[in-house]
Amino acid sequence: MTITIYHNPKCGTSRNTLEMIRKSGEKPQVIEYLKTPPSRDELVDLIGRMGLPVRDLLRQKGTPYDELELGEDKWTDDQLIDFMMAHPILINRPIVVSDKGVRLCRPSERVLDLLATEIGTFTKEDGEVVTSND
Known part of the structure; x- marks a missing residue:
C-alpha cells in the first residue's frame, strides 16, 4: 500500500497519526507541508477527494x-484556497x-480506516489509548 501524510512535526495529532501509520508496518511518504506545500492543483484535488x-x-x-478575517462568510472557496497557498x-x-x-485525520484515529493492517493498541502522546478493530 502507498501512504502519504501531509505532516507537521510540531503537531501532536500529526505525530500520533504518523506513528499509527508506522505501527501498521507502512513506510509512508512524509511531506512536511510547511516546507513543501502542495501546489494549488494538488490542494484542490485533496479537498475534492476528501x-x-x-x-x-x-x-x-x-x-x-x-x-485575515477568514471567519467571515465574504470569501469564496477559491479565495480561501488562495489564502492557504499564501x-x-x-x-x-x-x-x-x-x-x-x-x-483529514483529526482526531488521529481517523487514519485507522485508511490502513491495510490493524495496529492493535496504540497509546497517543497524551496517554489516550486507541484500539483498532477490523
Whole structure:
C-alpha cells in the first residue's frame, strides 16, 4: 500500500497519526507541508477527494486566520484556497492519502480506516489509548 501524510512535526495529532501509520508496518511518504506545500492543483484535488467543504480544511489555532478575517462568510472557496497557498499553516493537518482514500485525520484515529493492517493498541502522546478493530 502507498501512504502519504501531509505532516507537521510540531503537531501532536500529526505525530500520533504518523506513528499509527508506522505501527501498521507502512513506510509512508512524509511531506512536511510547511516546507513543501502542495501546489494549488494538488490542494484542490485533496479537498475534492476528501469531500470536505474548503472552509472545513482551514486551521484557526496558531495561524493568521483571525487577522485575515477568514471567519467571515465574504470569501469564496477559491479565495480561501488562495489564502492557504499564501499561508500553508492555514491548511489543517494531518492529511493522509492511501489506497483506501484521503482523509483529514483529526482526531488521529481517523487514519485507522485508511490502513491495510490493524495496529492493535496504540497509546497517543497524551496517554489516550486507541484500539483498532477490523
